[in-house]
Structures are given as structure tokens and as C-alpha cells.
Amino acid sequence: MIKKTQVFSEKSTTSIWQEEADKNNPYSAHKCRLHGYDIYELIKFGKFTDTLFLLFTGELPTPEQSNLLESLMVFLINPGPRHNATRAAMSAGVSKSNHAHILPVGLMAMGGEHLGSAEVENSINFFNSHLKLSPEEVSKSLLSTYKPVGTGDNHIVPGFGSRFNSIDNLAVKTVKYLSQLEGAGRSLKWGSLFANEISSCGMSWLSTGVAAAVFNDLGIGAREGAGLFQLMSAPGLLAHGLEQTHKPITAMPMLPDEDYVIEK
Amino acid sequence: MSLKNSMTDVSYWDNRRGKIVSSAGGWLGGLDAYSHGHSIMNELLGHVSYMQMIILNATGKLVDENLSKWFEGNFIGMSYPDSRIWCNQIGALCGSARTSVTAATVAGTLAADSRAYGGSKTSLQGIQFIQNALKEYQEGMVVEKIVSNCKKNKNNKPVITGYARPVEKKDERLEPHEKMTYKLGFSIGEHLSLAYEIGQYLEKKYGLGINIGGYTSAFLSDQGFTGDEVYQIKSMVVASGVTACFIDAKNKKPDSFLPLRCDDIDYSGHPPRDLP
DSSP, X not given: OOOOOSSXXXXXXXXXXXXXXXXXXXXXXXXXXETXXXXXXXXXXXXXXXXXXXXXXXXXXXXXXXXXXXXXXXXXXXXXXXXXXXXXXXXHHHTTOOGGGHHHHHHHHTTSSSSSHXXXXXXXXXXXXXXXXXXXXXXXHHHHXXXXXXXXXXXXXXXXXXXXXXXOHHHHHHHHHHHHSTTOOHHHHHHHHHHHHHGGGTOEEOHHHHHHHHHHHTTOOHHHHHHHHHHHXXXXXXXXXXXXXXXXXXXXXXXXXXXXXXXX | OOTGGXXXXXXXXHTTTTOEEESSEEEETTTEEEETTEEIIIXXXXXXXXXXXXXXXXXXXXXXXXXXXXXXXXXXXTOOOOTTSHHHHHHHHHHHTTOOHHHHHHHHHHHTOOSSSSSSHHHHHHHHHHHHHHHHHHTTOOHHHHHHTSOXXXXXXXXXXXXXXXXOSOOTTHHHHHHHHHHTTOOOOHHHHHHHHHHHHXXXXXXXXXXHHHHHHHHXXXXXXXXHHHHHHTTTTTHHHHHHHHHHHHTSOTTOSSOXXXXXXXXXXXXXXXXX
């Protein structure tokens, strides 16, 4: 039996959202505030990215921070139909899953350590534990003991590596742009120097590293950054998944027996 | 060959395009299907239990009937239909929100993929502890030292998965598991024996006893399982209880599961302020 003890709280607590009850109904909120700001005022303010930043950091962003975050959101909005998470959403869509399941299916597949939110979390932790060190020294030390996998992609550290044996050009090009923004901070700059050092081994920024650097520069924590990475990728997962719901179940490949090899 | 020189080589992926090579098994349409080399239609269906099949799919091991019965009992003891428990509460909230039963069951099960409770992910830590502990013990380390090497909490008590239950100390699942182990003809192996010794020491010194996680980790280590294998087998262990709590809430009015008044949530944040 669970007895009333001091172990568990009597109430949940939040520093994010405050509701004032209607005087005639304790379940109905007549005023809601997000980190102190009246939600109706924020609705009139009409800036989703700024409100998102407020939600996770407790303060509204500066114009520079807002611009950096918005650019990252555009970069992450669609992982594309070849990403594992998008393919998971598309498989759900084409196979006539409950429509409400398509996004969660994609998001679950977006939670992994390979190009997913777990890699973003690990990458933010990597930045935080190495930013005080020289990127040249860190890369030199890592490369001196690094043993790449024989086949497949290499991630020398979370957020940096190869993509199909090449450098991820979109990630690198995006970082070049983001680094020039006024909101860019130490992580983007440090990461660019680090990426430059490892490029001779065919590795550079990955999308997860780009996201991690931006989140870190914006003062967004590792757990929050990981979740936001999923959130910001969600539109693409959903769009591709829903697109398939309008097509017949035969619209995506099902391999014939001769292309399915069962190892004994 | 240096890595740089192989950068344009995409043969690894080309060899896998439009082709699946599986060691898990597969379906031969109209003929049969296989799991880890076993014919599902001729060897498994009608011959083995569903639990044996779960274990086979999760590990590639076709265990004997007694071990699968042990797992089945363990699954029964790890899936209480009590909607206070975190994963089940998610099931109930889904019921209150009228989601599908599958969404509810999967959401609750996903939540129980936790380092704090649930019996799946916690098996990784529990098995890692007892297998390392046995190695150290066999090398001459005493139980006191094994325990003192473990991480401590703020009250200076050792934090070891399997030796303190989150809700309360007494674990009602332990005795039925011990009886089941005996009834199915299993003896106490080296891991379980050491787990009892550690439990007794912790109880005497810190008031912490072995719980079902510690017991299960030790028993399954004695049966030759790794932490990953147990995690894989038990990935859905809470599912049934979540489903039950979903149904319970679904059969009541929407929003009637633990309704909250505005002041049931304490606010500790920034005081009201105007936009700049």
C-alpha cells in the first residue's frame, strides 16, 4: 500500500505556466500567463519563434537570438524522405495507420543516437565539456586514437562525422550562414574550427551537431535541445507521412522474396 | 587504405539498396515464415508458448518451457493495473482523452523505458551490477567493499538498482517469485546467492532490501542472459497494465480521470509582467 508520506509532493509545480481560476469555476482559467506574460498579449504579439524561446528559456529572445533560432527551424523543418524517421512516418501513412499516430511514429524514430535527438543531447554535452579547450587540440587528440568503422558512416563525436562516406554539404553550408549571424555564439565558432580539423578525414558537421551548437549558443539545455530537435523536425515527418495516406498501400516498395535474404 | 581515400566509395550502401538481409527471419508467402532459423508454421506455432516466441524474437534463443513460464510469471508481476503508477497513468490519461488503445498502450510502455522503474531498462543496470559484483566477489572482494564502491545518495546510502523500490521498501513480488523459481525446478545460482548476501548486508546496514529488480537480474544472469537480452525481452513488460488502465478510464467520461482545478498546480515562476 502507498501511504500518505512526505516522499511524494501534494501538488505538481511549474514555473512555466500560471492559471488564475474563474471566480465561479475553479476548473476554468480566466487568465493564463507564460513566464509572467499574459497569453492573450503573446497572441497579439504574434511571434511563434519568440514564444517558443520564451517557453524553454523563461525570457523573450533578442532579435539576434530570434533570427538564429528561426533560421535553425527552417534548416530542421524537413529531414527529407530518406531519413529513417521520415520513412517511419511514411510507412505508417501508406499502411493506413490511424492518422493521429503518424507524427508520434516519426518522432519515436527521431529519438535515436544516430542523427536523432539523443545525438543532439550528446552533442550539446560534448560542446559543454570541450568549449574551454582548443578545437585543434581536441581534434588532434581524438584523431590520434580514432579507429573508423570499416564500412558505414563514422561519427567521431556526437554531431560530427560522415554521411554516406561524404561530408554533409547542407549542414556545412548552413553553418557557414548561421555563423555569420549576430546571434551566433561560441559553439558555432568552436564547432566550425573543429569541423575544419576533421574534414581531412571526410567528416564535418552533421545536422545534429548544427542543432546542438545553435541550442547551446542560445542557452538551451541538452535535454531541451534534444526535444526541440524532434519538435522542429516534426513538420517534415508529418507532411511526408500524411502525403502517403492519400495514396494506395502499394505506393511504396514491398521487396519481392528474391530481394529478401534470410540468414540461417 | 586511408579513410579519406574511401570517401567516394558508396558500395556499402549500393550493396544494400533494394535488398534486405535478415538474421531475424522472414515470410515466404504462401509457404512458411521463419524466426531465427525456426519454421514458424511447422516448428513453433502449436508447439511453443507465446512467451517462448517473444524470447526467441528478442534474443534468437529458443528457451525451454520452464524458463518461459518463469518469464511469464515475471511479466504478470510487472504489470499491475494501478493507474497511480506512471506508465499506467499515461494509459488512463489517454483513455480520458479518447485516444486509440494502441496509442495508449504504446505511450505508457514508452514512458516505462525508464532508468527509475519499469523492469525493462532497469534490467540493464541491475544485471550490469550483479554480473560485475560476482566477478569482483570471485576475485576476492568482500560484499562490504562491493557496496562501498557504489554511488551514494545525499543520505549517504548506496544507490544500487535492484536494492530499493521507489515506492516503498517491502516488495510483495519477491516471495511469489521465489516460490515460482522453486516450483519450476530452478536452483539458486551464483548470482542469486550473491544478490541475497548483498541484500542482507544492505538491510542490516542501511535498511535497504533486495527487490524484484535485484532478484530478477540475478536469476536471469544465472540463466545466462545479458542485460541487453533481458531489456529486449522485457521491452513491453508493462503493456498489459497500461491497457487495463486505459480501458478503465475510457469507460468513464472524458476528462474525469484525476481532474485538476487551476490551483491544483502550484506556480513558482516569474510574476506577472508586460511585454516590452
